[in-house]
Amino acid sequence: MSDLLVFLQARSRNGLLPWAAQFAASQCFRKGLAEVEEIALANGLLPARYQRNRAMLSVPEQHRLFARHVAVIGCGGLGGYVLAGLARLGIGRITAIDPDCFEEHNLNRQLLSSIKNLGQPKVAAAVEQLGAINPAVTVIAYQEAFGMGNGERLLRGADVVVDCLDSVTVRLELAEVCTLLGIPLVHGAIGGWYGHVSTVLPGALSFDRLYGNNDNGKGVEVTMGNPSFTPAVVAALEVAEVCKLLLDKGSILDDRALSIDLLDMEFTEITL
């Protein structure tokens, strides 16, 4: 047994590894926090930050999440909440992709935006804030606009892709690249009081059915804008889908979509 593991076990209580011990191990043994977390999880020790997950996720499941790589396309309204949710869930590698910088009109809803980072790249905020939330997570940032030209390079190696884009046209390209690479895509879209979520497994036709009648660049969001709460709701549903996809648990929204109406508070399942 390695000295590092002995160190971690000696400082764990009831299977839980306190953050202070994880940090101390990283310092004493000159290992990254991610490497310490990997060794802990592989040996049945749960970093104490995840203790409220323990009744619904086993330590091997938490380990599996830590070993996975999720790419998030768009770091705005949906993307900010999705990125924070994935980091808190304990996804080990997160890729954040967005070409834009924060502007004042983002402040009403975009979780990663603040007065102090106006004018700064959204992906830089993702690196900084995810690092503050969960330093064991590796964040890979690309300040680029997703497209057919760079899509394969940006997404290769991801286990799941999360769609947090703001354009129907680019979404269709994203779905095409995911199909090409054989990666499941968790799709979310919002506009005003409304949104929908669906999970597209490689080769499924659900995306064509969601947008097949119309591939205009924009939808209801153009006239209605977006408030603070709609992205939070839809992003949380997207993170739940990612969790289940990675752990092969429960029922995912493949071949169906969930349509969300927060004005009339109705959730409608659509068979695709």
Added chain:
Amino acid sequence: MKILVKLFANFRQGRFKVQEFELSVTTTCAEVAAMLKIAEAELGVVLVNGRHAQLAQPLREGDTISLFPLVGGG
């Protein structure tokens, strides 16, 4: 023929949630949207009796058509 129309999200604004219409035989999904002054560019999912439908699909007596708007924000 009798057709039940269900509208979702912002399509309800100034219209209705559910309403029955008496329409001529061979009316299509696109014609129902046009009758309700919903532009094709606004349309997302169209269902007939809960199943995905094309805009050109003709309706039949007793059908239920559901119209959802295109949603594309993030």
